[in-house]
Amino acid sequence: MATTDRQATTLALAHALSAAERGLAVIPLSRTKLPALRSPHRLDPPGTPPCHGECGRPGHGVYDATTDPARIRALFAMAPWATGYGIACGLAPHHLIGVDLDTKGDTDSTAALRELALRHLFTIPPTVVVLTPSGGRHLWLTGPSDVVVPNSAGRLAPGIDIRGAGGYLVGPGSRTDRGVYATAPGTGHLPPAPCPRALLRLLLPPPRSSHTGPASQHGHGLVQFVLAAHEGQRNTRLFWAACRAYENNLGLSQALFEAAIRTGLSPREARSTLASAARLTGRRGEEG
Structure with missing residues (x-):
C-alpha cells in the first residue's frame, strides 16, 4: 500500500504541475478530497481572527493555491500522503467556475441543468468535463474578472453544486477513496468556456429577504x-x-x-x- 500511495502522490504532483502550466492554481489533496496540509491555526484559542495565509505558513487550504512549480513541489513534499490535487476557483487568469453535477439518490442533476437551460435560454458551450468516481461530472466554466461567484450547494437546483471564489475542484488524475477523477473523452484539450450570461446571473446570490412592495x-x-x-x-x-x-x-x-x-x-x-x-x-x- 505504501508503494501505491507513493505512486499516487507522484502522479498527482505531475498532474498538478501540468494544470499549473495552464494557469490553474493548485493545492495537494488527501484521499478524502480535503486539503492535505493541516491548518497551522488549529490550536489557536477561540476568537482568534481568521487567517487566509497572511501568516506565511502552509495549511490554509485553497488559500495556499499556487501556479509556481517550486511552491507546488514544496507543498507536496510537506504532504507525502497526498494522492490528488485541488484547483482553486475564482482566481486569475481563468476565474474558474465549477458546476458540480451530482448523482446521489434519485437526483438527476443533468436533467435539472437541462431544464434550467431551456427555461432561461442558455446553452453550455463545449468545455472541460471531469468525470468523478461516483458517476458525477464537473463542468469547467470561466467568469468575468470583476464578478465574484460564490460557492453554493443545491441552490441552483437539487444535485447541482457551484464551486466559486474560495472553493476548489478535484483535478483530473486525482485518486480518492472512491476512485480516480478523469477528463471526459474529447474535452481534455479544450479551454474552460465562458459561463453563459444567463447562467451567470443565476449563480449570484439573491437578497435574504424578498421585496414585494412598490x-x-x-x-x-x-x-x-x-x-x-x-x-x-x-x-x-x-x-x-x-x-x-x-x-x-x-x-x-x-x-x-x-x-x-x-x-x-x-x-x-x-x-x-x-x-x-x-x-x-x-x-x-x-x-x-
Missing part, C-alpha cells in the same frame, strides 16, 4: 442589501443588486455606488462592478 421599496431593499455586505461579499452583493436595479429600471446607480463606498469598496471597484452589471443586463447607457 419600486421605491424594492430600491430601498437593494441599497440595504449592499450596505449589509461584509468583506468578501461586497462586489458580489453590489453586482447582484445592480443587475436587479437595471432590470427593473429603478435608477439606483448613484445610490448603489454610494452604498458600496460605505461598505469599503473603492470608487474604482464600485464603478467597475456597476459597469459589469450594466453590460450583463444590456444597459450600456448606464455603465458609467
